[in-house]
Every structure is written in C-alpha cells, then in structure tokens.
Amino acid sequence: MKKSIYEAPSIELVQISTIGKHSILNMGTSSVFEEVDDVEKLLNEYGSPLFLLSEKILRNKYNEFKDAFTEEGIETIIGYSYKTNYLPALCSILKEEGAWAEVVADMEYKLARSLNVPGSKIIFNGCYKTEAELNKAVSEDALINIDSFNELELLDRVAENLGKKARTGIRVNFMMGNMPWTKFGFNYESGEAKEAIEKISKKKNINFEAIHNHSGTFNVNPKMYSKSTRIIIELAEYAKKLGLNTKIIDVGGGFPSSNKLKPQYDIPGGSKYNETTLQQFSSAIMRHLKKAKHLFNNGKPILILEPGRAIVDEAMQLISKVVSKKKDANGNQSVVMDAGVNILPTAFWYDFEPKLANKLNGLNGNLNRKNKKNGNDHNRSVKMYGPLCMQIDSINESVNLPSVELGDVIVFSNVGAYNLTQSMQFIQTRPAVILLGPTGVELIKRKETWRDIFNLDTLPKRLGKSNGAY
Numbered sequence: 098m099k100k101s102i103y104e105a106p107s108i109e110l111v112q113i114s115t116i117g118k119h120s121i122l123n124m125g126t127s128s129v130f131e132e133v134d135d136v137e138k139l140l141n142e143y144g145s146p147l148f149l150l151s152e153k154i155l156r157n158k159y160n161e162f163k164d165a166f167t168e169e170g171i172e173t174i175i176g177y178s179y180k181t182n183y184l185p186a187l188c189s190i191l192k193e194e195g196a197w198a199e200v201v202a203d204m205e206y207k208l209a210r211s212l213n214v215p216g217s218k219i220i221f222n223g224c225y226k227t228e229a230e231l232n233k234a235v236s237e238d239a240l241i242n243i244d245s246f247n248e249l250e251l252l253d254r255v256a257e258n259l260g261k262k263a264r265t266g267i268r269v270n271f272m273m274g275n276m277p278w279t280k281f282g283f284n285y286e287s288g289e290a291k292e293a294i295e296k297i298s299k300k301k302n303i304n305f306e307a308i309h310n311h312s313g314t315f316n317v318n319p320k321m322y323s324k325s326t327r328i329i330i331e332l333a334e335y336a337k338k339l340g341l342n343t344k345i346i347d348v349g350g351g352f353p354s355s356n357k358l359k360p361q362y363d364i365p366g367g368s369k370y371n372e373t374t375l376q377q378f379s380s381a382i383m384r385h386l387k388k389a390k391h392l393f394n395n396g397k398p399i400l401i402l403e404p405g406r407a408i409v410d411e412a413m414q415l416i417s418k419v420v421s422k423k424k425d426a427n428g429n430q431s432v433v434m435d436a437g438v439n440i441l442p443t444a445f446w447y448d449f450e451p452k453l454a455n456k457l458n459g460l461n462g463n464l465n466r467k468n469k470k471n472g473n474d475h476n477r478s479v480k481m482y483g484p485l486c487m488q489i490d491s492i493n494e495s496v497n498l499p500s501v502e503l504g505d506v507i508v509f510s511n512v513g514a515y516n517l518t519q520s521m522q523f524i525q526t527r528p529a530v531i532l533l534g535p536t537g538v539e540l541i542k543r544k545e546t547w548r549d550i551f552n553l554d555t556l557p558k559r560l561g562k563s564n565g566a567y
C-alpha cells in the first residue's frame with residue numbers, strides 16, 4: 098500500500114481580498130444574481146455577509162403557488178406565514194400580490210397591521226394568545242383559529258364583553274405515522290375535535306367559520322394533505338349536523354421548497370422537487386374537496402393555505418466570504434466563512450450546495466475555475482465552518498468546490514425561509530438585507546451594530562460612570 102506523506106494541519110490567517118472586478122454571477126434561471134451585475138460594489142457598500150432578496154422571484158413563487166392551488170368553484174386564499182420571514186418589505190410585496198397574513202404572535206399581528214393588512218385578512222394561529230391580543234383580534238375581525246378549550250372559553254368571554262361575534266376556526270391534529278404534531282389544536286382520534294365543535298355549537302358569541310390543520314414543515318409526502326382534507330371534511334359534516342356552516346377549509350403550510358434535506362431528515366432515496374411537485378400537493382387536496390363542496394360555505398368553499406417556505410426559500414440568497422483555510426489531522430481541507438449557523442440555522446437540516454462565486458465572469462461557479470495547484474479543474478470536498486466559537490457551527494461537512502482562496506465569495510441559494518427569523522444573536526452582528534427590485538438595489542435591513550445588541554441594556558449607576566449609558 099502506498100503511504101501518503103504526512104502534512105501537518107495548518108491555519109492561514111487572512112487578509113480579506115477584494116473581489117475581482119467583473120464579478121457578474123449567473124447561476125441558473127432561479128438565481129437572484131441574474132439581477133446583480135457588480136457584487137463587489139454590493140459587498141463594499143453593505144458588508145459581508147449579505148442577504149439578497151429578489152422581488153421578481155418572490156412574486157413569481159407566490160403566483161406559481163397560488164396557480165397550482167386554484168380550481169374552479171373554490172376560492173383560494175394564501176395566508177402567508179409571517180414567521181417564515183417577516184422582513185416588512187417581503188411581507189408588503191406579498192400583500193401587494195394579494196396574500197393574507199398568517200400570524201402566531203402579537204408582534205406578527207402588529208407588523209401585519211402596521212403594513213395595512215386589514216384585520217379581516219389576518220389568520221391568527223398559535224397555541225398562546227393573551228386576552229388583550231384576542232380582544233384586538235376580535236374587534237378587528239381577524240379569523241382566530243383556536244388551539245384549546247381554555248382558549249375557546251377565553252375567546253367567548255372576550256367576544257361577549259365586546260358585544261361582538263368572534264370569527265373562529267378550530268385547529269385540529271391527527272396521527273400521521275409517527276409524526277403526531279399533537280401539541281397544537283384538538284386531537285381528531287381522541288374525539289376532542291368533535292367535542293370542540295359541539296361546544297362551539299352552543300356558544301352565542303362564536304361565529305364558527307373554519308377547520309384548520311397544519312402538521313409539520315417541509316412535508317415531502319402529499320398523502321399528508323389527503324388525510325388532512327379528509328379529516329376536515331368529516332368534521333365539517335359533523336358540524337353541519339349540529340347546525341354549523343363551515344366556510345373555510347384551512348390546510349396550513351408545510352409545503353417543500355427545492356432545497357435538499359440532509360439524508361437523516363429525508364425519505365429513503367431522497368425526495369425530488371420538480372415542476373410537478375406543487376401540483377401533486379394540490380391534487381391531494383382537491384381530489385377530496387371537489388366532492389365535498391356542499392359542506393363548505395353553501396357549496397362555495399374557501400380554501401386557505403398558509404405557505405411559508407415554499408414561497409420564500411428560493412427568493413433569497415446569502416453571500417459570504419472565506420475568512421480562513423485549514424487542514425485537519427487527516428489532511429482534509431476546511432474553510433471558515435463569515436456566515437455560519439447564527440444566520441443560517443437551516444444548515445442543520447438542509448444540505449446546502451454553496452457555490453464559488455467570484456472571478457467567474459458569468460460562468461457557473463463549480464465548474465470553471467482552475468485548481469491553481471495542479472492546473473486541473475477538479476473539485477474537492479471541503480468542510481465549511483461559520484465564524485462562531487462553537488464546533489457545531491458547521492454549515493456543511495462536505496462541499497464540492499474547486500480550491501478556494503481567502504476572500505473568495507461563496508453563494509448560498511434558497512435561504513429565504515427560517516434563517517432571518519431564527520437567526521441567533523451570538524457574538525456576531527447580523528448582516529444587511531438588500532432587495533433587488535424593479536428600480537435596482539434597495540437596502541431593506543441595515544447591518545446590525547454592536548450598539549443595537551446592547552441598546553436594551555442598562556448599567557446601574559453604581560457600576561458605570563454615567564446614568565445608565567455606557
């Protein structure tokens with residue numbers, strides 16, 4: 098057996114280099130970079146890392162989604178799930194497209210109202226709503242999907258005090274294999290869902306409108322929606338017997354994006370996303386709903402969908418720089434980036450395939466850069482870490498890249514969902530976000546500063562020089 102020569106692990110300190118002059122990026126039709134012609138200028142102006150949101154892709158994804166779930170005789174409403182990404186500019190664009198707001202907390206409710214979403218176009222979900230929040234939601238005609246018997250009693254009282262009927266839905270959950278999601282709503286199998294309907298039928302201050310289910314996120318199996326639709330139909334039938342006219346069937350969100358799950362979270366063999374994917378999910382719902390129209394809104398069902406990920410993931414990309422390179426004990430190459438799981442928490446679940454982006458003059462990052470050492474084009478497996486002082490700050494154990502240099506720009510695609518809203522403020526400030534809109538580049542979130550992080554703190558007088566300021 099041929100012995101390989103031992104090479105000691107090395108760490109190279111970095112001077113971040115500027116990016117090549119012609120950093121025009123082109124990474125396929127779904128790339129936000131078709132809209133960017135000078136990445137160097139962007140990074141110089143807004144700093145690295147940097148999030149980019151494409152207005153064009155966002156609007157297209159919304160309409161693609163809505164079209165897939167549009168069917169004659171059924172009114173389809175998209176309640177965009179704010180928690181997925183609540184950049185005000187993003188929520189406003191979706192509002193312009195006609196989306197309602199699906200919110201699960203007071204801060205999201207307030208954001209929607211501040212963007213002039215009328216209360217009547219807010220779906221208020223979640224397992225914890227305070228009396229004050231319910232008070233506001235009832236008075237502004239929001240649709241409130243209740244989560245428990247306690248909430249039903251509270252809502253009834255709030256509505257009575259306001260002298261107004263509360264627009265109400267019930268959230269239900271059911272067993273789907275070993276994925277129960279039973280934390281939320283009334284369980285179907287135990288009979289609690291029917292019991293909730295029965296209780297509602299006796300309440301004077303509740304206007305029963307909707308039956309809602311949301312089970313999981315990045316569901317790769319359309320069967321889940323078939324089952325959900327069938328259960329909602331059965332419950333609507335039961336409600337009808339009790340004299341309640343269900344208007345709305347709300348099947349929640351959970352639809353996948355084109356991202357790739359890590360094998361341990363995916364189905365065996367890996368799920369495939371293609372142009373028929375949304376249609377498959379739509380058919381799973383429509384197949385049953387079309388036969389049960391009479392049970393909803395006097396034959397004119399209103400179908401609410403609450404997508405998050407499926408609409409916003411593809412609309413955003415993240416650009417980040419290589420800040421150091423090293424080799425581990427086995428000689429494997431790794432790189433440290435200025436973006437890590439602090440701003441890319443979905444790296445725990447997604448198998449991101451980051452691409453080298455700079456100095457490519459419009460060519461695809463992976464394929465066209467010469468390996469400087471041996472003159473070959475071949476890629477190699479590289480471990481990719483973020484900047485946090487934690488070993489778990491690992492974006493990907495094995496990325497296929499040509500040899501990278503310090504200061505190289507790496508692009509992460511499909512990062513619109515659950516990264517900004519679940520980002521972590523731990524030792525690093527969070528990056529700026531720019532919108533690539535019809536009039537060019539607009540800053541929609543400035544980079545966080547160290548001051549932003551400590552702005553909420555107060556230093557007791559006895560510990561500081563001045564009165565609480567430091």
Ligand SMILES: Cc1ncc(COP(=O)(O)O)c(C=O)c1O
Nearest residue numbers: 178311314350351403404405406
């Ligand atoms: C009630 C509800 N609706 C919609 C969503 C959006 O889910 P997704 O981004 O998977 O579409 C969520 C997210 O967990 C949710 O809890």
